[in-house]
Amino acid sequence: MKDIKHLVVSAIKDGTVIDHIPAKDLFKVISILGLDRIENQVTFGSNLDSKKLGKKAIIKISGLFFRNEDINKIALVAPEAKLNIIKDYNVIEKKVVEVPDNITGIAKCVNPKCITNNEEIVTKFSVVDKKKVILKCYYCEKITDQDNMRII
Amino acid sequence: MNPGYVFLHTNKSPYMKNRSLVSINDYSKEEYLKILNLAEEFEKNPRQEILNGHVVATLFFEPSTRTRLSFESAVNRLGGRILGFADSSSSSATKGETLRDTIKMVCSYADLIVMRHPLEGSARFASEVSTVPVINAGDGANQHPTQTLLDLYSIRKTQGTLENLNIFMVGDLKYGRTVHSLLMAMSQFNATFYFISPDELKMPDEYKRYLKSMGLKFYEFKDFTDIINQADIIYMTRVQKERFSDPIEYERTKNTYILRHHMLKDSRANMKILHPLPRVNEIHLDVDSSEKAYYFTQALNGVFVRQAIISSILGLK
Numbered sequence: 507m508k509d510i511k512h513l514v515v516s517a518i519k520d521g522t523v524i525d526h527i528p529a530k531d532l533f534k535v536i537s538i539l540g541l542d543r544i545e546n547q548v549t550f551g552s553n554l555d556s557k558k559l560g561k562k563a564i565i566k567i568s569g570l571f572f573r574n575e576d577i578n579k580i581a582l583v584a585p586e587a588k589l590n591i592i593k594d595y596n597v598i599e600k601k602v603v604e605v606p607d608n609i610t611g612i613a614k615c616v617n618p619k620c621i622t623n624n625e626e627i628v629t630k631f632s633v634v635d636k637k638k639v640i641l642k643c644y645y646c647e648k649i650t651d652q653d654n655m656r657i658i
Numbered sequence: 659m660n661p662g663y664v665f666l667h668t669n670k671s672p673y674m675k676n677r678s679l680v681s682i683n684d685y686s687k688e689e690y691l692k693i694l695n696l697a698e699e700f701e702k703n704p705r706q707e708i709l710n711g712h713v714v715a716t717l718f719f720e721p722s723t724r725t726r727l728s729f730e731s732a733v734n735r736l737g738g739r740i741l742g743f744a745d746s747s748s749s750s751a752t753k754g755e756t757l758r759d760t761i762k763m764v765c766s767y768a769d770l771i772v773m774r775h776p777l778e779g780s781a782r783f784a785s786e787v788s789t790v791p792v793i794n795a796g797d798g799a800n801q802h803p804t805q806t807l808l809d810l811y812s813i814r815k816t817q818g819t820l821e822n823l824n825i826f827m828v829g830d831l832k833y834g835r836t837v838h839s840l841l842m843a844m845s846q847f848n849a850t851f852y853f854i855s856p857d858e859l860k861m862p863d864e865y866k867r868y869l870k871s872m873g874l875k876f877y878e879f880k881d882f883t884d885i886i887n888q889a890d891i892i893y894m895t896r897v898q899k900e901r902f903s904d905p906i907e908y909e910r911t912k913n914t915y916i917l918r919h920h921m922l923k924d925s926r927a928n929m930k931i932l933h934p935l936p937r938v939n940e941i942h943l944d945v946d947s948s949e950k951a952y953y954f955t956q957a958l959n960g961v962f963v964r965q966a967i968i969s970s971i972l973g974l975k
């Protein structure tokens with residue numbers, strides 16, 4: 507296990523490694539960060555064993571560094587994710603994902619009668635519980651929690 | 659517990675002028691009182707031509723004659739002009755126009771928009787798109803803040819104060835938006851709440867958590883005959899059959915939440931019965947003759963309260 511991780515991390519010269527992604531949410535993370543639309547080299551490993559998550563995934567992106575507000579967007583699906591910032595094959599910084607106070611876009615409001623589900627509007631939520639990641643819609647004021655959260 | 663579950667100030671600016679009123683939580687306690695004091699002034703002197711030359715749009719994407727007439731009466735008594743529609747079949751929305759486009763068009767013709775819409779969050783969205791302030795006259799099951807302000811007005815007028823009252827809420831406390839908004843507003847005045855409802859229609863946990871976080875007392879009952887004499891205000895709501903998953907449960911409990919004249923026998927002298935109207939059968943007709951029945955006067959107060967809201971948002975008072 508340690509060897510695999512070591513191998514994955516050291517395989518890029520400069521860039522970002524995102525570790526501790528729940529394996530089932532790997533493709534959501536890819537889509538939220540727009541990794542399916544960039545030119546950089548992206549590699550990932552999935553269904554790796556993890557004590558914490560059961561099965562985890564790792565993504566590494568060459569030559570790309572994220573702003574905090576961008577990386578925090580994945581908090582909705584991968585709140586435990588950890589980032590390693592790589593420069594010249596060395597980890598120069600470690601970061602954790604922080605659940606932001608407000609979420610714009612990304613998630614859908616659970617309420618079918620919400621205006622955001624009936625007209626083209628970017629969703630907005632305030633995060634009322636950062637630990638359980640519970641969202642309150644800015645428009646209809648209804649609660650969307652992890653169990654019924656849908657990522658756009 | 660985080661009170662933000664239910665309490666979210668989304669629209670804070672130090673002035674009421676030009677600020678939309680979408681949710682009861684948009685106003686502070688001081689602002690509630692400012693509106694109530696102004697409404698009192700309008701009750702004494704309802705005809706004041708301060709809206710001369712102003713145009714108010716009333717956009718009712720779903721019909722609500724009661725609310726619309728109350729707003730239009732308020733505007734007319736202030737000398738303003740009205741344009742708009744009474745239901746969506748007479749608007750361009752039926753041709754598939756988006757709410758965004760309708761609001762963008764209307765705000766170039768009016769100084770203020772009063773809007774009712776079946777979708778929740780529509781008023782908040784309209785207030786973002788509009789260049790003029792928006793008053794929410796009901797967005798689905800979400801908010802109806804002018805109703806709550808007129809409830810507050812009625813309570814203060816009949817009790818002489820809003821502080822330290824025993825507020826009974828009866829009937830459908832799960833889906834009833836009026837009781838949720840009234841709870842939020844009265845929580846600013848150290849109220850004690852009595853929730854009387856069938857099990858299936860109990861006050862949602864998030865509101866009870868909120869009251870706890872505010873240090874306020876509340877009690878839950880399935881029946882109110884034994885406790886009715888402690889009430890200062892009884893706020894009745896409709897219990898709809900469709901809300902029950904078990905129709906037998908509905909049949910068994912439906913009569914528990916009907917208020918009858920004989921139940922008022924030993925109630926407090928100051929006690930008043932409120933209801934957002936229209937009622938179906940939850941208040942028996944024999945209650946109407948009681949001096950404790952306040953629901954028809956309550957509706958009349960709506961005009962003064964709406965005069966107060968409109969004139970303060972337009973910065974005329």
Ligand SMILES: [Zn+2]
Pocket residue numbers: 615616617620621622643644645646647648779
């Ligand atoms: Zn919503």
